Amino acid sequence: MLSRRDLLLATASAWTAGRVWAIEPAPDPLGTLSGKRPLVQHALRPPNFETPLAALVPAYTPNDLFFVRYHLAVIPEVDPSSWRLQVGGASAQRALSLSLSELRSSFPHVSLAAVNQCSGNRRGLFLPRVPGVQWGNGAMGNALWTGVRLRDVLQRAGVASDALEVVFRGADSAVLPSTPDFVKSIPIDRALDESTLIAFEMNGRPLPHWNGAPARLIVPGWTGTYWMKHLTQVRIEPKAFDGFWMKAAYRLPTGLFDGSRFASQTTPETTPITDILVNSLITAPLAGTRVRRGTHVELTGKAWDNGAGIVRVEASTDGRRSWRDAALGKDLGRFAWREFRLPLAAATSGTLEIAVRAHSRNGTLQPDTLTFNPSGYHDNIVQTVTVEVT
Amino acid sequence: MTRSLWRSPRVRAAAVRSRITLAGDTLARGMLGWSVLAWSMLAWVAVLGGVAIADPQPQAQAQELTQLAEGSGRDLTVSRCIVCHSLEYIPSNAPAMNRAAWGKTIQKMRDRFGAPITDDEGRQVLDYLATNYSGKP
Numbered sequence: 001m002l003s004r005r006d007l008l009l010a011t012a013s014a015w016t017a018g019r020v021w022a023i024e025p026a027p028d029p030l031g032t033l034s035g036k037r038p039l040v041q042h043a044l045r046p047p048n049f050e051t052p053l054a055a056l057v058p059a060y061t062p063n064d065l066f067f068v069r070y071h072l073a074v075i076p077e078v079d080p081s082s083w084r085l086q087v088g089g090a091s092a093q094r095a096l097s098l099s100l101s102e103l104r105s106s107f108p109h110v111s112l113a114a115v116n117q118c119s120g121n122r123r124g125l126f127l128p129r130v131p132g133v134q135w136g137n138g139a140m141g142n143a144l145w146t147g148v149r150l151r152d153v154l155q156r157a158g159v160a161s162d163a164l165e166v167v168f169r170g171a172d173s174a175v176l177p178s179t180p181d182f183v184k185s186i187p188i189d190r191a192l193d194e195s196t197l198i199a200f201e202m203n204g205r206p207l208p209h210w211n212g213a214p215a216r217l218i219v220p221g222w223t224g225t226y227w228m229k230h231l232t233q234v235r236i237e238p239k240a241f242d243g244f245w246m247k248a249a250y251r252l253p254t255g256l257f258d259g260s261r262f263a264s265q266t267t268p269e270t271t272p273i274t275d276i277l278v279n280s281l282i283t284a285p286l287a288g289t290r291v292r293r294g295t296h297v298e299l300t301g302k303a304w305d306n307g308a309g310i311v312r313v314e315a316s317t318d319g320r321r322s323w324r325d326a327a328l329g330k331d332l333g334r335f336a337w338r339e340f341r342l343p344l345a346a347a348t349s350g351t352l353e354i355a356v357r358a359h360s361r362n363g364t365l366q367p368d369t370l371t372f373n374p375s376g377y378h379d380n381i382v383q384t385v386t387v388e389v390t
Numbered sequence: 391m392t393r394s395l396w397r398s399p400r401v402r403a404a405a406v407r408s409r410i411t412l413a414g415d416t417l418a419r420g421m422l423g424w425s426v427l428a429w430s431m432l433a434w435v436a437v438l439g440g441v442a443i444a445d446p447q448p449q450a451q452a453q454e455l456t457q458l459a460e461g462s463g464r465d466l467t468v469s470r471c472i473v474c475h476s477l478e479y480i481p482s483n484a485p486a487m488n489r490a491a492w493g494k495t496i497q498k499m500r501d502r503f504g505a506p507i508t509d510d511e512g513r514q515v516l517d518y519l520a521t522n523y524s525g526k527p
Contacts, residue, residue, distance in 0.1 A: 041478070042478060042481075042482065043475065043476050043478045043479055044476040044478065045475055045476040046475060064487070073474060073475065113473065128486075128526075129485045129486035129525075129526065130486050131483050131486045131491060132483070132486075133479075133482075134482045144461060174474070174503075175473060175474050176473065176474065176503070176504050176505070176506070177504075178505075178506075179474065179503045179504050180502070180503070214451065244502060249504065367496020
């Protein structure tokens with residue numbers, strides 16, 4: 001159990017780790033949503049709450065400490081007994097309407113560990129600064145998701161040969177009817193991927209309200225924007241969905257980053273964000289920790305990618321000139337994060353700067369410099385933490 | 391449209407009658423129609439008056455803590471922005487914002503998200519935000 005003090009300390013260190021900010025408002029206070037322990041409050045309405053660093057230490061992020069991210073402020077508490085999932089669309093051979101018990105009983109269950117990371121995670125660390133929710137490191141978490149394969153549900157409805165995208169809608173909505181509802185699509189091949197799930201459990205418990213109860217989409221390896229919460233409607237369509245949240249939001253300059261290409265939504269100028277880039281997070285030591293000379297500093301953290309799998313994590317204490325391999329922890333599955341650990345000698349007095357970089361099986365490694373993009377996505381640059389050896 | 395609702399006796403009455411708090415669990419209960427407006431109204435009154443609204447529940451609950459800086463256009467800014475979102479976004483985004491960026495944001499809120507802000511109100515909101523919340527060189 002984390003005390004409030006632990007959370008505050010961890011939060012403070014997360015805010016100071018790595019980079020110095022030129023102009024800074026006061027750090028966000030901790031706030032509590034119903035059913036959650038204190039999280040870093042970025043906004044109350046719509047609720048945007050970040051997981052404190054200390055809560056990113058366990059292999060699975062606890063449900064009541066998992067980050068919360070909404071775009072629109074009308075968030076009904078869905079009654080699981082009356083909830084129904086509507087499946088249809090112009091490329092569906094028949095329409096389905098499934099209750100939660102029908103969804104649970106009609107298809108094989110699958111459990112899969114996966115990182116859910118907001119596209120804008122670390123936006124608050126961007127230099128130069130960009131507008132948006134000023135997330136630190138905690139708009140992410142790793143959980144064991146249990147549900148059914150989206151593929152099985154789509155095949156029950158029948159997928160016509162002209163299917164191009166699958167479109168998802170959730171129960172939450174905007175205050176004003178003039179605001180575009182949050183609707184997202186994914187390519188048909190991703191929808192039919194065996195890892196794409198409709199989940200109703202998180203870490204062995206029913207999904208928390210603030211994380212999408214009673215059922216949500218899980219798109220392992222892709223950023224959280226596609227992981228539709230409070231899922232109510234799934235449509236198989238022969239055309240590219242042209243809503244605001246696909247055509248105008250969550251986009252990157254075309255060709256700037258690695259990752260799956262979402263062809264039906266790509267223009268010469270911009271393309272939807274897709275894969276999570278290879279990344280890592282130092283969970284210990286905390287910035288500013290003091291250690292005695294002649295002892296060791298236990299470096300620990302997490303590394304993750306788009307599901308290719310983390311093959312190597314390295315640390316440097318000499319300004320990134322030489323690197324040593326950290327030991328990798330248990331493999332929880334290719335879409336989960338991988339723990340790393342490395343004892344580092346605190347041999348000489350003074351400041352010890354530790355840098356960490358992760359390598360993915362897909363051949364990428366974390367870069368030293370930020371690739372700027374206007375929405376502040378994909379900050380996966382090498383992070384450092386500084387401790388004082390006395 | 392929005393302004394007349396703020397003044398509506400029905401909204402005021404609803405705000406008083408409902409046990410509306412600024413707590414997260416209120417958000418969970420599906421705020422639709424009048425309750426949304428009443429909630430916004432109450433938050434708006436709280437911010438303008440600088441009144442702290444205590445949550446009657448024993449558990450600590452998330453609260454809207456933001457009070458915007460004094461200045462010409464503040465009340466209008468609060469009343470327009472808080473229809474759809476709480477106010478933390480304004481100071482937290484300030485380091486990324488200047489007059490041009492606020493202008494773009496106000497345009498986006500009006501054109502993309504359908505915020506009911508007239509041209510004249512948009513200019514006043516822009517002046518207020520550019521004057522008080524510009525941290526970008």
